[in-house]
Amino acid sequence: MDDYRVYSRNGRVVGGREGSSTSLTSDLAERTLSSKASTRHLMELAGLTVPEGKTFRRDERNVADSYASSLGWPVAVKPDGRSAGRGVSTGVSSPERFVSAWESAVAALNFVDAPRPWDTSERSALSRQEILIERDDRGIGLRVFVAGEAAHAALVRLPMFVIGDGRRTVLSLARDLQSWRSQNIYLNRMNIGESVMLKRLSRLGIDPQSVPESGHLLIIQESPNMHGGGLTMDVTSIVRRKVLEMAVEARWAMPGLLAAGIDLSIQSTGDSGATIIGANDRASHQIHRYPAFGQSRNVTEGVVDMFVRSGG
Known part of the structure; x- marks a missing residue:
């Protein structure tokens, strides 16, 4: 399917889109975000404020393990380049868990986006081969969609979890959750x-055959x-204004980035x-339009408004 779009107003081109990428991202911002x-x-x-962290080559697992221990558990382990969320592990709280998180991140390097043809920088090439280790503050993952000077929506992204009832197994609870997710027009395409x-x-x-106690929360x-x-859960109306302003400041920190999803803890x-x-100029609009819980938000309007403003 053709995934290219050009937007015009009064016969004048004001913006464009290639897949989830838009003309609201400069070449420099694109290079940095890689x-x-x-x-x-x-x-x-x-x-x-950003978490303390450092990158390592895929063959430096032992060095990276020592660094993670020096940060103090838990840590986050991520491919350094764009991987669409593949290979990202948070809450890694032991050397044993670090090994599997590292292997997952290394496997995801095969899916990291290649730099754009015009980006020949050494940093972009390295990002496809490196793993980022960061201190994990055990916070709540918040995605704020920013366009221009406005934070249009904020939602919490929750890892898959089940709550025990004292009768059913973990696997049975997970199956029920998958069935429930399938009722959401956006999430139903992403059951595993x-x-x-x-x-x-x-x-x-x-x-998988263990039976959690009633009320016990288990992250899976x-x-x-x-x-x-x-x-996902929309929290736009209850997040502090100061946090939303920080997301706008983060957007400003990236040269030539006019709209993006800003990730905070x-x-x-x-x-x-x-x-x-983190920051993502290719952030999904649908996760705000179809949250699992809470109010629907149309962030595309903010992007279109920026097309008009930047197009003159």
Whole structure:
């Protein structure tokens, strides 16, 4: 299917889209966003709080393990380049868990986007081969969609979880959750197969036939990736204004980036402080349009408004 679009107003081109990429991202911003480490660096220069971290080559697992231990568990393990959420593990809290998280990140390097043809920088080439290790503050993952000076929507991304009832097994609870997710027009395309679920539970050291106690919360996903079973909840109306302003500042930190999903870590929706953990100019609009819980938000309107403003 043709995935290219040109937008015009009064006969004049004001913007364009290629897949999820838009003309609201400059070449320089595109180059920077191809590496999480480069993005972190610019955020730091702008005076924003980012988690302590460092990148390692795929053959430096032992060195990376020592570094993770020096940070203090838990840590986050991520491919440095764009991987659409593949290979990202958060809450890695032991050397044993680090090994599986590292292997997952290395496997995901095969899916990291290649740099654009015009981007011949050494950093972009390295990002396709490196793993980023960061301190994990155990916060709540927040995605804020920013266009121009406005934060149009904010949602919490939750890793797949089940709550025990004292009767059913973990696997049975997971099946019920998958069935419930399939009722959402957006999430129903991203349910995972049972074989994938069993492999994941094995990595996490969870017996699929165990029966959690009633009320016991059990997280059964490495990170809140929607394609891996994650859930979303709109919190636009309850997140502190200060946090939304930080997301706008993060957008400003990236030269030539007019619209993006900004990822933050917060301790609670009432907290006025946050840590910036990423930026994505290809952020999905549908996750805000069709959240698992909460109000639907149309962030595309903000993008179209920026097309008109930037197009003159």
